[in-house]
Structures are given as structure tokens and as C-alpha cells.
Amino acid sequence: MFNKLTAAGIAAATLIGAAGAAHAGKELDAIKARGALICGVGTGTAGFNLADSQGKWRGLNVDVCRAVAAAIFGDAEKVKYVPLTAQQRFTALQSGEVDLLSNNTTWTLTRDTALGFDFTGVTYYDGQGFMVNKKLGVKSAKELNGATVCVAPGTTTELNLADYFRANKMQFKPVVIEKADEIRAAFFAGRCDVYTTDASALAAVRVANVPAPQKAEDYIVLPEIISKEPLGPVVRHGDNQFGDIVTWSLFAMLEAEEYGIDSKNVDQMLKSDNPTIKRILGVTPGMGKALGLDEKWVYNIIKQVGNYGESFDRNIGKDSILKIDRGVNKLWTKGGLQYAPPIR
């Protein structure tokens, strides 16, 4: 019986193994050989990264992955999404399980240095806020002394929260659960007085996650923003070429918005006389070569994903249910912080 089971075991092992190990070399080569970008995304925040019922991922973070895939393969669909919890994300990136993390990760000093990562830009300038039930009658975060706070563990959110209460000499009691769904459920069930996370995510949760008998209007987001949270895609230290591609894919989306190129007019724009636009869209060659990509890389990004403004509006801005104001995420020409170095 022993031998028979063993043999059956070996057979089954190899069956499972068929979908198993894959070897890779340098990052860009490995991605090209694999034929798909592996992108680590969050486990589900409406507007940033959320899989719909067909399993199709959507959101601002997802669009970054798609843009990078469009730049590399000319096809924004060649992405494999790996949903990661806050706990898994860094080791998944360190170990090479994902090529790129586009997961609402805050750019901080420690992560930039000790974790061995490179932040390749800022997709969304965020800040941490508080949401409370209207019934509590709280108007300001300064009134939260003694509150019970629901927060996801292992995030900068958790640290900012402790800092804010310390700096203001207030007390609080945290309730921490690893999974975002669970922590929200606990908040809406009344386990905590306050839910804290990035302001954008608060807006998303308020619109999309309030359970049925309660309404979005039952909850308010307090005016205080207690931290800076520049959220951006992250890559491993080491392969600068791939890091550059991620950086400039995001910059290309910004640059396109600045020059008024969008997914609808990009074909006309190919005929533009403007040398900058010609350079951006690869009509004048050079940029793609510098990155090691096809010259049409920006064209592919804009055609298939859209410029930054389009992506913002579609996922979290005015055309979405979240209706988040552009605020500091406006282009620098319009008073915001979003600024791309020239594609030249």
C-alpha cells in the first residue's frame, strides 16, 4: 500500500507542480519571457484596486499596472494581478513573487532604505483621516480622546494614529484586524467609534461599503488630515531599467494630461506638429529606445489606459461613484502637485 500511495503521490505532485516553478533572470527580460507583468495590488478598495464580479481588476492602482504592461508589451491586458494584504505585500515584492507593487503603499524613509525598495513616483497624494458615525456628534479629530479606533495593522496608518494621539496628549484604544473587510465590518457593527485610513479610502469605504440598513450619510469624515501619505508604485532595488519603466509610465500619463493627449484624441495627436508631442508619442524616435521599449510605448499607454486625468476621473474622480476631488492631485499647472519631468 505504501508504494502505491507513494507512486500516486508523485504523480499528483507533478500535476500540481505543472503550474509551479518558473525561473527568471533580469527583471525586464524575465517579464518579457513570461509574457505578463505580475502586479501586486490590494485586496480590494473601491476606486484603487477592486476586482469586479467577473474577476476583472479596476482602479487607479490597477491602471498603473496596465500602463506598465502597455509600455512593455503594447498590451495593457498582459498583467497578472496578485492581491496582497498589508502584511504580505513587502515580502511578496522582496522575494520576486510580484514585479511591482501598486498597492496604496506610502513612500517613507524606512521603506525606501531598509526594506530594499525603490519608490517610482507618486500616483496619489493622500493623507490620513478619520471617519465616525454622525450620531457621536464629533466635529473634529481633537475631540476623539478616549475613542476606540479601528485600524489595519502594520501600516503607516497605525503609526500615524499613535503619533497623532501622542502629540495631542490623547488616549485611544485600537482594534486591529489584518483583513480590511473584517476591520470595516467591525467598525460598521459599532465595535469602534472611529475608522481611520487614508482619506481617499475613507471616501471609498463610505460610498461603497456601508452595510445595507445604514447609509453613507450616517457617517462623516472629519476635516483633519493627520499625515502625508504619498502613495506610489514600488519596485525592488536592483534593476534600474525596470524601475525607470515604471517611473516613466506614470510620468507619461501625467505628461499626456498636461499636453492634452487622451485616449480619444491620441490618434489625431500622432499627426501633431508639436515637437514635444511628437517626441512623447514616439513619432520622433528616441524615448522608447532609451527605456528599452517600443517607440510607441506612450501611445500604447494612452490609447489603452488613458492619461492620468482620465484614469483619475474614471476610477475615483468625477465619473466614479467616489467623486473624490482632484485637490493636490491636480496637475502642477492647475495648482496641484502632480508634476512629471519632461520626456526628452
Added chain:
Amino acid sequence: MTDVAPVGERRQLAPPVDDSGALGWIRRNLFSSWANGITTVVLIVAVGWILSWFLEWAVFTANFTAASGSECRAQGACWAIVGEKWRYIFFGSFPYEQHWRPLFAVIAMLAMLILSSDRRMWNWRLIVIWGVGSFITFLLMFGEIHLPLSLFLFVALAVGAVGLILRRNIGAAGEMNAYRALAAIGLAGLVLRIAGILPAWSLAIAPLSYVETNLWGGLPVTLILATYGLVFAFPYGILLALGRRSELPLIKGLCVGFIELIRGVPLISLLIMASVMLPLFLPSGVTFDKFLRAQVAVILFAGAYIAEIIRGGLQSLPKGQFEAADAMGLNYVQKTALIVLPQALRVVIPPLINTFIGFFKDTSLVLIIGIFDFLNTANQALVDPNWAGFPGEIYLFAAFIYFIFCYSMSRYSKRLEIELNRGTRR
């Protein structure tokens, strides 16, 4: 029992109470004494109260047909959420229109398990059942399977080698030659393959669309993790158990160390290690599927526990068996594989089934590393804001499914224990 007459005194005993019939049964089992009677009454009241409350909630005021959560929010249970979510709970995010695939995969696995529970199948048939069953299961789940050339070569080598060792001095000359040929072909082929002379050919069977493991979810995941966890842990647990019983000090030390290490830490820490650290242990760029990593952790964990059970079986064998085997002139491998193990394993089958029940439940821990097993999909079903607020219903449903599986297996193990003991009770 308590009204034993004092010694030395003769007393006219009352005629025996009639304890036949329904009344007699009740008297015997429920009201045999005053204390018993009071206990019975108290329990009846308590159970009645709980049951009536539960039935009121779960049946009489329950809603079975609501179209959304808000319609459901009345007094009783909202079973409509189960009606709405059961497909997700059972099959997770497997492509919706392809749900028949995991369904049949589950059926195939259940068939495998049920067939294996029949003692008449405990021979070469098991290998066929598991080979075919696993093939069907994974073909349904993946949609396509690639059988690389090296696999065939490896199987040939393994069959040849095992045959050569086990049938030495026993098998007929022709049979041994067949093993030699198989082993030679396998070995030569593998060497050529590694040297790169043979091409990386593989047999592709792809009748269905490919579904990657991160879309798998629900019952098939739980079944696969538990079943294959045990199947793979089994041979490796046997090795560990033999190692622990070995008189070679280094081997024994290694096995004891490993077993105690694994048994001393929670499964969660192994799962975290597999999900978070395993990739760091491998050369850069080599990664494993997350599902496979969880499976590896379950196997490592199960192996240590199985080893301890098998050790119990080995210890229960009488010395005479070893001596007789030695007298026959069998070598260690033959002795172990042909004499010792068949008897030892027979003893440990019921506790093994209990271990399997344990793993069937413990696989639920993989939800902590983000794999969508049955409990996790049930949990996810609660997230939908339209249907929020009915945890009791969903969890009771999930508990019911788990109960059916575990309870039937434990009944089977009990029956088997009695059957197997019948042979030894002379």
C-alpha cells in the same frame, strides 16, 4: 447500583421493575433515581427553551426568498443570503459560467475518497483510483495539464528502482529484467534530459480554458489541501517514523528534532513562513505558486503528526515479526516494506482518518495567508454591503457542511476500528 443491600442482612426484594417497552425504557434511562429524574426535567426544559427559540429564529420567522439584504431584515434568520451566495461559497471566484468544473472536481475527489474507504480496494486498485481521480480533478481545475517528458522518465526510474529493491530474491527473472530495463531507460533518459540532449518535450492535455490557482476557491480548495496534504505527508511521515525508530543516532536525532520542532509550533507560523519567507529561501527569480506553498506547509505539518501515529503502529508490532523477517533473509527495505509496514499501517488507519479530519478543519487556517478555502469564501460572502449583517446564517451553513464531512468520516473511522479489531480479537 446504589441500592446494594448491606452485607449480612437478608431482605425481601421487590419484584423486578418492568423495564421493557417504551415506558420501561423511559424509566430505566431517564428516571432511574430521584437525582436522575430532576436532571431529566431540568434538561428537558432547557433544551425545549433553546430549541423553541432556535426554531423560531431559524424556521418560523425566517426569510428564505428575499431578493436583497434589506428585504430580509425582519425578525428571523435570513436564509436567502445562503441562496444568494452558495455558489460563491462553494466555488469562490472560479469563472462563474465554468462552475461545473469545480463541481465535478469535488465529485471526483469525493468518489476517490469513498472508493478508498472500501477495504476491497486496498490493493493495486487504489493506485489506479488515485491516479485517474487526481488526473480528472486537476484537469478540471486547471483546464490544462502538461506532462513533461522528465516526469515519465522519473516514474520509469522510480518504478524500476523500487521493484529492484523490493522484489530482490523474490521476483522471477523476467520480472527483474523488466525492472532493470525500466530503471535503465529512466536513468539514461533523465541524464540525457539534464544534459540537454533530449528536448523539453511535454504532453499537453488542454481541453478546457486555463484557470490559475489564485482564482480557485471554496470546497475544492479545502478538499485538495487536506487530501493531498495527507497523501504526500504519508510517505514522508513513514520515513520520519522509521527514522525516529532507527538505531542510527544521527538519523534518529534529525527525525526527532524535526518532528518535535514542527509539533511544537502552530500551523500558522508554518503558513506564514511558507507564504512570506519561502521565496527568500530560493534563488532569486524562482517563485512558487502561492497555493502550492500553502500545500507544502500543510504537508510539512501533517508529516510530523503522521510520523507520530505511525510510530505508534510500529511499536505495537510484536518482536517476532521482525525476527521472522530476518530469518527469511530479507534486507531492511524488504523487511520494512513487505512485513512491518503493511501490519503497522493497518493498525493506524483509524487514527490516520482522525488526523485527516483534523487537517480537513485545519486547512481553514490558510485564509490567514489569503487563500480562498471554504471558510474564507464563506467569510467573503459576508462582505457584500447589500447582504451585510447575517454572519450567523452563513457561518451555520458553513459549519453544517464541515460537520457533514467530518462527522461522516469519524463515523467511518469508528466502524473501521471495530472491523479491523475483529480480526485480532481471537
Added chain:
Amino acid sequence: MAVEALGSTPRVRVVPWNDPVVRGWVFQIVVVGLVGALAWYLVSNTMDNLARQKIASGFDYLGREAGFEIGDTMIEYSPASTYARAIWVGILNTLRVAVLGIILSTILGTFLGIGRLSPNWLLSKICEWYVEGFRNVPLLLWLFLFYKLISEAFPGPRQAISTLWGSVFLSNRGLYFPVPMADPIHKWMAVALLVGILGAIMQHRWAKKRQEATGQPFPSISAGIGVALGMPIAVWLAAGAPSSMSWPALKGFNFEGGTVIQPEFTALLVGLVLYTSAFVAEIVRSGILALHKGQSEAAAALGLSRGQAMRLVLLPQALRVIVPPMTSQFLNITKNSSLAIAIGYPDLVASINVTINQTGQAIENVLLIMAAYLTVSLSISAFMNWYNKRISLRER
């Protein structure tokens, strides 16, 4: 191999490759070499990966400021404390739930196990269905269920259920109840309690000796409890009965004052106890069933009541069968308490999980988890082995 040395025939000189001793060593060295090579391969890969990506390593982070708050701590802790202290808080929380879980599930499980053997059909059936129901469903599911029930079924703090004349409050924030204000006398009361317990043990020994000598029973258990509790009460009274209490009161968002049993802790403890007691019940039952029928008959013949027979004759003997499997249940409770992470109780794994996230140093932290659990597990098994030896039959 075990039998190789059985025959006591003088060793014959054989060529080395046929000498079982030599072969044994060669085999061992090969296996150890293979395992060592595998270990070396994995470790060198890891080092290479860490170095190449410039990932920090080492245990220096333990001394750094943790920066996160923990909701349920037994010792002084603030975000300004170090990671080491945060992990220590986690270990203490794990131990708290494990120790309470072990005690409560032993008590509950023993009653259930005896209940299953009751001549009362209804009682034994209820116990049986309890056992089958709880042990055939994953623990994690029970934890989720209890946690959700507590957080969704109980009202918020402002609508808290208040009982015992407004001194105890039950809400989804937990159970608040009053505790005596900290007072220096508490320290002396603890000392008195220890003295009382010592006294009770000595008293019990004396009673046992007397019973063995004269056959006179002595209510040593109730007397012992009396002594153990009486001492601290006497101290308390002697100190003038300082009875100022800290009462929970709704202030701002939550109750302040008093003390609280948090829902996460409750859900975890209840889940662990209900689940494990089902297994304990089975162990107790089979331990008692393993005794020869003559034991209970003899006890009955001596005129002992069923309760006395159980307490004085059956259970002490059954313990010998019960203790080894109970050890593994105790280990299970300890290890299963790690499921706390799923419902947000800040145990060891939860603390370390946050630490992994803040420091990015997974390897060191997972090693810490394993070392901590191994230590606890080995201590529990060492204690149970000692106990098992103590109660085992002394063969004369």
C-alpha cells in the same frame, strides 16, 4: 536495524561494505550530508537574496521604538515602547489566554466526559451531541462566529446593557465591571493568598495521612479553600477593609474606570474552551472506559455514591490514561491561540505580524514566533511529563 544486534553471536570480521555498522555510518553521513547541503543551499540563497536587495537583517530592531498601540495589554505599554516590549506584550497575552483556556476546558471537558457516561440517557445524548458538534467544525469558524455575534448582537457603549445596579456594563466594547482601587494592601493580600494556599496543601497532606491511618475522612477540599481564601480576607479586614472601588462610567466614547474583558479576548477564550473541551471530554470518557468494570463495581460494593466513586476511585486511576493525550490537547490550546490574529486579539503572532510589517524583517520575526512557541510547548510537556510520572502507578 533494531534487530541487527539481537543474536549475541561473536562478531565476524567482514569486508567493510558488508559490515552493518560501517554501512550504518556511511548511510547516516550521506543523509546528514544531504540534509546539511539542503540547509546550506537554503541559507545561502537567503543570505544572497537579503544582501542583493540590501534588506536589513539582524535583531537590532528589537530595541527600536515600536510606534504602534496595542489594545489589550497586561503590562505597561505605549507606542514609545520598543518592539521587544510589544512582542513581550504579545507573549503575555498568548499565555493569558492559553492558561485560562487550559483550566476552563479541563473543567468543562471533564464534566462533559463524565456526563457522556451518565446513566441518564438525555444527559449523555446532550453531551454526545455537544462533543460531535464542536469537534467536527473548524475552530476558526467558531471564533469568527462568536466574534461576529458579540460585536453585532451587543449594543454600543451608550446603549450598554447595565446589570447589578449599574455596576456591570455589557456592550460591544466588552464587559466592564468595577475593580478595587489600587491599594498597597493588595500586595500583602497576594502574599497572604500564597501562604493560604501553602497552608491548604499542608492541611490536605495531613488529612490524607490521617485518613490512611484512621480511616476518618476530613473535608479537606472545602477546608483548604477556606484557608486559602480566608488568609487574604483576614489581611484585608486587618488593614481596615479599604473598599474604594473604581466604577466603570460612560465618559466620552467609552466607559472609563473599572476594568474590561474585551470582545476579542472573550471570543477567543470561549471558542478555544468550547472547542477543546469537546476533545477533553472524549479523552476523559475513554480514560474512564479503559478502567476495568470491577473498579466501579468494587466502589459500589464499598457503599460509595456514584459521585464519590467517580472522585475517589475512577478519576484518579483514569488520570494515568488521560494525562498523556491531555498534554497534547494543552499544547493544542496554546498553539491554537495563534488564531487570535483572525479576530484581532493582540497575541504573540499578531504583535509579530505588525512588527514584520513595520520592519520588513520576516525571517527574524518568524524565528521568534517559533522559538517562543517551542519554549512554551516544551515547558508544558515537561510539566505534564513530570505530573504523569508523579501519578503513575508506583510498582513495588
Added chain:
Amino acid sequence: MRNTVLAAAIGLAAILPTHRAEAGPTLDAVKARGQLVCGVAATAQGFSSVDDKGKWSGLGVDLCRAGAAAIFGDAQKVEFVPLDAAKRFPALQSGEVDVLASNSTFTLTRDTALGVDFAGIYYYDGQGFLVARKLGKRTTKDLNGVSICLQPGTTTEANVVDYFQKNKMAFKVLPFDKVEDMRKAFFDGKCDTLTADLSNLYATRVAYAPNPNDFLVLAQAISKEPLALVVRHGDNQFADIVRWSLFAMIEAEEYGITSKNVDQAAAMDHPLLKRMLGVTPGMGKALGVDEKWAYNIIKQVGNYGEAFDRNVGPNSPLKIPRGLNMLWTQGGLQYAPPIR
């Protein structure tokens, strides 16, 4: 046996090395040398210029000093190497300098093909226009029909053409081959406007205008010229130090820490300040420098606002308005990720 297991586990833990102490090659070389070698533009008033006594000053110079303060705790341990535009990247690539603060624009080609990394934008520049005040033009939109002094074939020209075409404005070009000729022509009134990077125009106005107050730099930029610090590809640790030294200066301004009050700030019980100034350790270790790194920068060099005001802003002859270089909280672009 069980003790052996435990011992083995602890042993395994012990063999894991602490190799963060081992630094990147550039940092090692810098430390061994005892000073940071910093490439700066030969003369760019306000950004890098040297006085008679050989003392360097300027915004770029201050950033190099910040790097030295972070690494050595001493802002003076810098050697400045003046480099002209053509030599700066080869000098960096060859290892002649460790870091460039030479008014280099962050562009795609440089970021990718040159083998360099841009480590933080210290000045958001852009092409603008200098006009005579008496002309009455106040914004770039008023420039319809002007005559422009230009060097043909430069990106400067391309930008002007783009901008005027896009806004449907007419203009006339007066081409010059040499900068000096062009400058002279403008101040002689041969053309209405001179175009170059804004920082350059401010410097030109101060240095060459007969009376600087007669001339006006129009505030709007028609192109993007983000001036960034540059390091070699491949040594991420050194790049991190350079980048976070700049971010520390920006962060300090945001929290109101200056060279004057930094000691008080370090004594405050504020978790953010404590962490940044090294009272709570951790950040320095992560970067591989002393825990007091940010304190040293601010104490010896000042925060970003101080450096800006002193070198190019209101306290300097250039009097460049902060504009885009204001903090993000005040409507500018200067933003530092959190130091934690």
C-alpha cells in the same frame, strides 16, 4: 533531545548576519576619503558660485553641504568641483564626483540612457520671459506680437514656438549665435523679450541689466525644467542618503524647524520631530548614517526655506519668488514623503 531542537533553532537565528552595517561602494569611498565630492555648475549665481576667498555658496552648494552633514556630521567636509554642462555627466559616471548639484534637468533620456539616477528635485525651474517694465507686459499671455531674442536650434526656441502656436500668438525672432550678443541686444532694446530658464533670467537681470528694476521676469513658465540632484545608477544606499537629505530640509520647513530653533525642536515631546531629529533612533540606521543626520543638516545648513531665501530668494540679490518651489502646503510643489 528537545533541548537540542531549541538550541538548533537559536543557533539558526544566530547565524543570520547583520549586514546592513556593510555600506554601498560610494558611501564607503566617501567615508574613506573623508569628504564628499560634489559637482556643481561653474558659475550659476544663486545656485553655485565661488567668492574671492574660494568659498562656495548657492542652493546647489547647500544641498551638497547637507549631504556632507548627513554623512560626516560636518557640512564643511565637501569638495566642490566646478563642471560645465558637457563635462558634468562624464565626471559623475567616471566617479570623479559623487553627486551632481549642477542645475541638471531631470529628463527621460538622462534618467535611462546615461546610467544616472535623479535623487530629488531641489528647484522647479521653467522657461520664462524677461521684459522691460516700460513695455507694460505683465503675463506671458500679453506677449502677442513681440520680438524675441533667441539662439536658434535650441529647445528654448522649440518651446517658444510651441507656446506661441498653441496660444495662437504672433511673434518675431531675432536669432543670435552667442549668448553674450543676445544679452547685449536685449538690454540695448533690439528685441522686446529675452527667454531662458526663469532662474537664469533672474540672475541675468541682476548681473547685466543697467538698472535691474527696469526689467521684469514674467512669473509664468512655459516649460518644465525640474533641476535635480544626480547620482550614479546602482548604488541605491548613497542615492537614498542624497534624496532624504533634501527631503529632510523640506520636511523641516514644513514643521517649522530652522537652524535657530532646531535644538528646542529636538527637546519637544512630539513623535514626528523626535523621530526626524534622531531623538527616537531608527531613521539614521535605516539610511546607514548617524542618527543625528537630520539634526546636523538643519543645524548647519538650515531648512529648505532658509537655504532658498539665503541663496536665491528675498535675502539674496536675485530675489526670485518661491513660486512653484513653495511647500505643497502653501500651493507649491515641494513635497517630502514622511520620514518614518
